[in-house]
Amino acid sequence: AQSVTQLDSQVPVFEEAPVELRCNYSSSVSVYLFWYVQYPNQGLQLLLKYLSGSTLVKGINGFEAEFNKSQTSFHLRKPSVHISDTAEYFCAVRRTSYDKVIFGPGTSLSVIP
Amino acid sequence: EPEVTQTPSHQVTQMGQEVILRCVPISNHLYFYWYRQILGQKVEFLVSFYNNEISEKSEIFDDQFSVERPDGSNFTLKIRSTKLEDSAMYFCASSVRATNEKLFFGSGTQLSVL
Structure with missing residues (x-):
């Protein structure tokens, strides 16, 4: 079975500072990896995904994530955050194209003016 | 971009x-899913549905829950006898069969059981 761990439940960061949201996963098979964002009172929006190939993937809104197979990690980063980045961020895995997505517990990012 | 739509946005029962x-x-899309998110908690998988059958369901998806695709366009989640603990945001998602790995999520239905 797959599982996802997000070690930080809450991350406060000042505006224009860099941020890293950590994600580790466990799986006995290859998986696809995702980061989803949930803005207040909204649904889930895909930020970026890793399927194969380059381990550094770029997503929307200036976010990027790096897949590290040896450490089974998929940390999300942004070099300079904006107030509008305040949201809940979910790391997720999916075993195959047709399988369910398993979500991590989420990290609440709060950007402080 | 195409969207998954969910109605109602809020339901009180x-x-x-x-x-x-x-x-x-x-x-x-051919693969359909329901997820739920209890306030302040993680997004949890409920059920997946393909070819008019349930493909997989979680332990949450007990006999009180059912899903249906009644007319080839709608995909419904029924809760027969709601409990207080069913209060949550329910998300529908769909995925195309092929190499598209992306799940498209709806904006959710907030269910409040009083």
Whole structure:
């Protein structure tokens, strides 16, 4: 079975500072990896995904994530955050194209003016 | 970009009542899912559906829950006798069969059981 761990439940960061949201996963098979964002009172929006190939993937809104197979990690980063980045961020895995997505517990990012 | 639509956006019901949450997946998608998110908690998988059958369900998806694709466009989640603990945001998602790995999520239905 797959599982996802997000070690930080809450991350406060000042505006224009860099941020890293950590994600580790466990799986006995290859998986696809995702980061989803949930803005207040909204649904889930895909930020970026890793399927194969380059381990550094770029997503929307200036976010990027790096897949590290040896450490089974998929940390999300942004070099300079904006107030509008305040949201809940979910790391997720999916075993195959047709399988369910398993979500991590989420990290609440709060950007402080 | 195509969207998954969910109705209603908010639903309030009395404990013990039946509710039906409705979703219209993207038209060429073949795989359908329901997830829920209790306030302040993680997004949890409920059920996946393909070819008019349940493919997989979680332990949350007990006999009180059912899903249906009644007319080839809608995908519904029914809770027969709601409990207080069913209060949550329910998300529908769909995925196209092929190499597209992306799940498209609806904006959710907030269910409040009183």
